[in-house]
Amino acid sequence: MKVVTRRSFTDEFKLAAVQESIDSPDTVKAVAVRLGISPKLLAKWRSKFVTRKESSKPIKNNGPSKSLKDLEAENKRLRKQLERAELENEIPKKGEGVLRQSAKVKFAYIHRVSSVRRTVKLMCDVLGVSRSGYYKWLNHQPSDWTRYNQRLLAFLRQQIEKHRRIQGYRKLWEEAVAHGYACNKKRVQSLLQQIGYRSNACKRRFGVVRPKEVVPTPPNYLNRDFSVDAPNRVWVSDITQIRCHEGWQYLCVIIDLYSRRVVGWATSYMNSAEMVLRALKKAWKERKPKGKALMFHSDRGSQYRCYDVLKWLTKRKVTVSMSRKGNCWDNACSESFFGLMKKEWFSNLEQMSRKEMVAECRNYINGYYNVVRRHGTNGGLSPMMYELRN
Known part of the structure; x- marks a missing residue:
């Protein structure tokens, strides 16, 4: 025979169970299952401890602060608020910058992206426009002036494609007048500005772009x-450009200040650091200087501040000096050389090809300037003769 023992509960447990069942929005059965007791037993305890007949100090049955129905309603309301907040954050992110645009642009955006989830009311509230204004815009019929502008703009687009975007607004206005459109130049210009049209024949002029300082600029040690x-002891260098049939040709020279002799030079159709390196290597091969005793001075051009050029110089322990910002007189010897070369040599020649220009540079530097031309700083001697005598 199976013996069933009855469980016993203390009065403190009974009171705590009854109090929990009263305060909880759950049913008596749910609370009883959670406590591991019978629902009938919990109901019996509630009857005992709540009524005055069974207890001298009954428990007040105020019920839970909120019923289950109220909690479900509040949960539904909070979910709706959260969904609205997510939509309000999402609309500006995907709004394509319409927050700063006019009301008409906002209305067009609302008409394009509104849906069941993104209601018109919600989008109008987020974008700061009225629903009445949106529906007025939606049902608005374009005026005769607007329809005429639309026809004129469609004609202008056809002419733009026909003439391969070459004509400006004046020529397009003449085409419109020739085809019977009654308009003036300013009207055509305004319509073209609205669509962002710009003639291919108009080359945009760019301003001077200051390069960012990648490495610190060396000071002006030459002073x-x-x-x-x-x-x-001191080499100075600079770059100039000479116009040729094919375009600009650039010339980089390196001058020894002792005799004003051009010890290295290079040309290129590109104004690059590679041209400076070629001139440096040529000068180094011819003169074979001691790097620690040599100072290399130039302006602040990006070709001289290039990492490859500075690395090549510092590897040989050459002291690098650069002119002050916007001060061409700090590199006056190089500037003077280019002025003399263009005045004495190239001003007397017709425009030539790049190949001919390189040959003329060689003739002037190696055949005239270094060997023949007398220099005032050298006491009337040519650079090469000055070095031979001293």
């Missing part, structure tokens, strides 16, 4: 001290 008492 306009152009008097040097020994060769291979």
Whole structure:
């Protein structure tokens, strides 16, 4: 025979169970299952401890602060608020910048993206426009002036494609007048500006773009001290451009301040650091200087501040000096050389090809300037003769 023992509960447990069942929005059965007791037993305890007949100090049955129905309603309301907040955050992110646009642009955007989830009311509230204004815009019929502008703009688009975007607004206005459109130049210009049209014949002029300082610019160690008492102590360099049939050709020279002799030079159709490196290598091969005793001075051009050029110089322990910002007189010797070359040599020649220009540079530097031309700083001697005598 199976013996069933009855469970016993203390009065404290009974009171706590009754209090929990009263405060909880759950049913008596749900609370009883959670406590591991019979629902009938919990109901019996509630009857005992709540009524005055069974207890001298009954428990007040105020019920839960909110019923289950109220909690479900509040949960539904909070979910709706959260969904609306998510939509309000999503609309500006995907709004294509319409928050700063006019009301008509906002209305067009609402008409394009509104849906069951993104209601017109919600989008109008987020974008700061009225629903009445939106529906007025939606049902608005374009005026005769607007319809005429639309026809004129369609004609202008046809002419733009026909003439391959070459004509400006004046020529397009003439075409419109020739085809019977009654309009003036300003009207055509305004319509073309609305669609962002720009003639291919108009080349945009760009301003001067200041390069970012990738590496610190070396100071002006030379400080306009152009008097040097020994060769291979100070080299100065600069770049100029000469117009040729094919376009600009660039020339980079390196001058030894001791005798004003051009010790290295290079040309290129591109104004690049590679041209400076070729001139440096040519000068180094011819002069074979001691790097620690040499100073290399130039302007602040990006070709001289290039990483490859600075690395090549610092590897040989050359002191790098650069002119002050916007001060061409700090590199006056190089500037003077280019002025003399263009005045004495190239001004007397017709425009030539790039190949001919390179040959003329060689003739002037190697055949005339270094060997023949007398220099005032050298006491009337040519650079090469000055070095031979000293």
